[in-house]
Amino acid sequence: MTHEEYESLTTKKLKKLIKHAKITLSELQEELDNRKIDNQHSEIDHLEDHMEEVEHGFTNFITFLKDVLKEKK
Amino acid sequence: MTSKSKDNNNSTDAINTIKSITQWVAIATLVYLLISSVGMIGAGFKGATKGQASELFQFATNPFMGLIIGILATAMIQSSSTVTSIIVGLVAGGLPVEMAVPMIMGANIGTTITNTIVSLGHVRKKKEFRRAFASATVHDFFNVMAVAIFLPIEILFHPLEKIGGYFAGLLVGGENVSVKGFNFIKPATKPVIDFFADTSAIISENAQYIILIIFGIAIIFLAITLIGKLLKKLMVGRAKAIMHNAIGKGPVAGIFSGAVITVLVQSSSTTTSLMVPLAGTGVFRLKQIYPFTLGANIGTTITALLAATAISGDSAVFALQIALVHLIYNSSAVLLIYGVKNLRKIPIRGALWIARVATERKTLALLYILGVFFGLPAILIFITNQF
Numbered sequence: 001m002t003h004e005e006y007e008s009l010t011t012k013k014l015k016k017l018i019k020h021a022k023i024t025l026s027e028l029q030e031e032l033d034n035r036k037i038d039n040q041h042s043e044i045d046h047l048e049d050h051m052e053e054v055e056h057g058f059t060n061f062i063t064f065l066k067d068v069l070k071e072k073k
Numbered sequence: 074m075t076s077k078s079k080d081n082n083n084s085t086d087a088i089n090t091i092k093s094i095t096q097w098v099a100i101a102t103l104v105y106l107l108i109s110s111v112g113m114i115g116a117g118f119k120g121a122t123k124g125q126a127s128e129l130f131q132f133a134t135n136p137f138m139g140l141i142i143g144i145l146a147t148a149m150i151q152s153s154s155t156v157t158s159i160i161v162g163l164v165a166g167g168l169p170v171e172m173a174v175p176m177i178m179g180a181n182i183g184t185t186i187t188n189t190i191v192s193l194g195h196v197r198k199k200k201e202f203r204r205a206f207a208s209a210t211v212h213d214f215f216n217v218m219a220v221a222i223f224l225p226i227e228i229l230f231h232p233l234e235k236i237g238g239y240f241a242g243l244l245v246g247g248e249n250v251s252v253k254g255f256n257f258i259k260p261a262t263k264p265v266i267d268f269f270a271d272t273s274a275i276i277s278e279n280a281q282y283i284i285l286i287i288f289g290i291a292i293i294f295l296a297i298t299l300i301g302k303l304l305k306k307l308m309v310g311r312a313k314a315i316m317h318n319a320i321g322k323g324p325v326a327g328i329f330s331g332a333v334i335t336v337l338v339q340s341s342s343t344t345t346s347l348m349v350p351l352a353g354t355g356v357f358r359l360k361q362i363y364p365f366t367l368g369a370n371i372g373t374t375i376t377a378l379l380a381a382t383a384i385s386g387d388s389a390v391f392a393l394q395i396a397l398v399h400l401i402y403n404s405s406a407v408l409l410i411y412g413v414k415n416l417r418k419i420p421i422r423g424a425l426w427i428a429r430v431a432t433e434r435k436t437l438a439l440l441y442i443l444g445v446f447f448g449l450p451a452i453l454i455f456i457t458n459q460f
Contacts (some may be wrong), residue, residue: 036356037320037321039356040320040356040357041317041320043351043354043356043357044313044316044317044320044351045313047309047312047313047316047347048309050347050350050351051305051309051343051347053191053194053350054191054343054346054347054349054350056194059194060190060191060193060194060196061190061193063193063194063196063197064193064194064196064435064438064439065439067196067197067435068435068436068438068439071434071435071436072436
């Protein structure tokens, strides 16, 4: 909708549209929050994989040192 | 379901049950060895110093030196539980609590190197590395800040030592009793301590107490490492349930679940390191990881408390005192720094800043690690040697 079209709306209609927009916004926010929480639950379901990742501390450090040396060159 | 597949399921269940029982028996044995080894260190240290422990540790009368010992020892063996258990043993052997307090504080800083190293694994993915490095270094900033606040207060007024001493006095009974109601520890650990004491004497009569201390340290390290590995396997399901339960429930639930998981796996490094990949993916935000990490600081104090139950007799009160100092210090740091809004934000801001800088120039990340865990102690040694 353009600014001119908004101007043509009655105040009552405008208030109704704002109310709808607010409801939609809060529903969208809720949906977004739920997705974030679902993602977090799903990530925790893979905790064993993360535990394995954590085991490779020394390998990680060597990889990092290689990258540091590359950056230096 | 056919009878054959039913039989297969039953035999798999039976194998799993036997496996699980074996693992729990192994954990119980390792805990027994851990407790015994703390007693060994206490006995060895007492014998080696002949009651002059404070003279032997004269160089650590400077609290900064104690702090450095704690940082370096923990950073090198990457286990604060091992270091704090050894400290409990040393206190039982005569090391004054006053000297041990900065060492405990240093162990807190030293332990944060583990999750920082874990975060380096994300180095090849820029965004992921920034998030992972921030989630690891928030722990560094918090622990350094806690020392900066509490160490000067402790040097001036000794509040941790006094409070720890008060509660230890309430909990510990008289002669030949360790912790009230737990007086079975001494007779239970005596055979192991005697065995290693005799073996040490056979190896060298002159250095028997030093050898006993070395045996004690080696067994503590081995026991804690193996306990951690076994508990990680056994407790992963429970840890998942706790974390699922904490999602969306705010920081207090985060602190609580961090503490409980650390108690379950007996390692703060495991708990804080686990958070690094979770943060790296971007699914968990730094704000959510932070309280969880603080919970790990509280949960890890259980090991020193467990180690303190090994000590009986006159020194039991001091062993328990230093273990309680660890608990009181870590809990107070969380209450103060996380409780005060302006202080709470400092570790987050620091971690985000260092992560941003380190992502752009990886050399700075390396300098940061070397600086915090080795450079800072070296500078402190230099400064303290000047005065």
